[in-house]
Amino acid sequence: MSFSPASRSRRLVAWLVLVLLVLAGAAWWWLVGRPVDLPDAPSARIACVSYAPFREPGETPLDPNAFVSPQRIDADLRALSERFDCVRTYSQGQGLSAVPGIAARYHMQVLMGIWLGRDAKANAEQIALGIATARKYPQVLRGVIVGNEVLLRGELSGAQIADALHQVRAALPAGIPVSYADVWEYWLRHPELADAVDLVTIHILPYWEDQPVPPERAIQHVEEVYGKVRRAFPGKRVMIGETGWPSEGRPRRSANASVVNEARYLREFLRYAASVDMPYNVIEAFDQPWKRAQEGTVGGYWGIFDVQAQPKFAMQGPVVEVPRWWLGWLAGAAGAGLFVLAGLRRRRWQRGRGWLALGLAGFASGAALAWQWRQMAYACRDAWEWTLSLAACLAALFTALRLASWLAGRLAGAPFKPAPAGRLRFAWLFVLALYGLLLVFDGRYRDFPLGLLELPCAGYALVAWLDERMRAPSREALFLAAWLLVLAAVVVAQELGENPVTWLWLALNLLIAAPVFAAWRRARFVPTAAGTMLDDPR
Structure with a gap:
């Protein structure tokens, strides 16, 4: 034709x-598949990292019957002790109250978490168990964090959180700092909580900000926020309780979730943290598949290690997004x-x-x-x-x-x-x-x-x-x-x-x-x- x-x-x-x-x-x-040159971290060691052991298929801390054996926690902390000086937990029960005792074997410290939510009975159980654990292992604890992002979730009022903080603070041995952790904006909205804590624990996650921050400006953002919160609470020490970057998931504006960007952010953050006198904790040790149900794909990929406990990237040298690109x-x-x-x-x-x-x-x-x-x-x-x-x-x-x-x-x-x-x-x-x-x-x-x-x-x-x-x-x-x-x-x-x-x-x-x-x-x-x-x- x-x-x-x-x-x-x-x-x-x-x-x-x-x-x-x-x-x-x-x-x-x-x-x-091309190697990307990034600035090296000052060290492969990190001061503290969030630890949750729920990474097996179907595991979730939202299941009240979930339980993690001391043997698994021991294996995790033994491996983590080679890279981290401290772990942060978020709750008691489900086997996690064993973390301080096991951490002591590996000369690690613990930022021990007590979970607070809407259920008053569950809160009372968490507080009682947390107090008992803290009294048993006071030398291991870097601090006790009573409640995590409760204001963000809208589950309790500031006054209720303050009551829980006073209760825990009064029951703990002297010298153990008590704090509450939330996204930094919520601390500025509830400055009255500062009277109930020994240090202000803030979360700065540039990817999750209402105005997402791209990785090239992320550390500048962290520095600005940290300075703003310190000025808002003079006389109180401020700790970054969570910071990090996801390796997979959808982009948010110009904040792209990728392995290269996670490596870049953590390396640059560690360089910044080493230059100032600032306590911090990185989120998180292992990828958490259960979070994908709440936060989409990105929720499951904030770990420095994947679910098989393999590191996603090194802290020095180039980083490759997809090694098997071919x-x-x-x-x-x-x-x-x-x-x-x-x-x-x-x-x-x-x-x-x-x-x-x-x-x-x-x-x-x-x-x-x-x-x-x-x-x-x-x-x-x-x-x-x-x-x-x-x-x-x-x-x-x-x-x-x-x-x-x-x-x-x-x-x-x-x-x-x-x-x-x-x-x-x-x-x-x-x-x-x-x-x-x-x-x-x-x-x-x-x-x-x-x-x-x-x-x-x-x-x-x-x-x-x-x-x-x-x-x-x-x-x-x-x-x-x-x-x-x-x-x-x-x-x-x-x-x-x-x-x-x-x-x-x-x-x-x-x-x-x-x-x-x-x-x-x-x-x-x-x-x-x-x-x-x-x-x-x-």
Whole structure:
């Protein structure tokens, strides 16, 4: 069949886009595998680190029946003693009251936590157990922290927390400091609590600030906040009870969760802490999978060590985000092979152009799905989430194979065949609109599935570019396409345009939505030979 000059120019653009998608996928995987030079920490040792042993599958401190054996705590503290001088705990019970006694074996100190919440009976039990433990191991305790972010959660009033502090303070041996820990803003809102504590314990987490702070300005932010709180409480010693950076999860504005940024923040914080007389505690020793239920993917990845107790990075030398980056290239090659094999049933390719198109589309799809798989490995918490995520990946792969087959035939000069659209495209429009709603109204802890959605969005955009028919979309498809752009623009605006990932999200929505409007416009204003408008019955 012959092609018009417009068709030829469109085919050239389509070839260029396919090549760029391949290069983008290959370059992305290569870049995340490059070593990043960072300033060294002054030492691999850290003064104190938050310790919670709940990292086995299904374990959570929210389960009242959860229990951690002294043997596990002993193994953890033996390993942690090689890097840390102190551990901070958050509650009593569930086996954690054994921490001070075990820490003493390894010449460690403990910032012992007493958990406070809404339940007055549970609070009384925690206080009684904490007092008993403190009296038994006074020489091990660096301090006792009564309540953690209770004001942030809105579970008790400042007066109730002060009563608990006075009760504990009166019952402890002399010389053990008593404190309460919360996000630094809440201390400024409740200065009356200072009279009930020996030191003010604040949390400074630049990633979680209401105005997220990027890693390059994070230490400056810590310094400013620390100075502000010290000025607000003259005569009181101020301790940073939590600070750190997550290694995985969604970006917040320009604050990106990554291994490189976690290493950068901790190294720079340790350099800063070494230059001032400041007690501090880093969050946290081990990744905590249970936190993903409360805080999304990012909640589970604040650890210096992963759930297997392996360090994520060293405190000196370059840091690599994805050491096995070449697996992304391997996935791209596998995708190329799969797409070519899927095309064997068609015999209309000319001079290898069709096979080349299939290979390019397959490599781009494989590299994108590999990134989505990596995100799933960090985000999925249970069998249901894995099943749903795998089903979505298979649907995206099926869609990409179907679209690539049509594209290859068009680029190879095969006889014209109607482009695949209709119900399948409508389903992806619906999925994008639904997820867009979730991002707008409940997006704080949601990841962006860019790798998954690149396949249908880029695929339908290329198909629409090469499809010379004028088929009007359904009203429902038009409605969804319009909402896609509105919702995606709101997501960008919510993060003040500072989050590059939200712009990529907007771009994917635009890729699949714009052809819907273009088809509607062409079908509306260009009549058929019979004087009627073409419509897509699907």
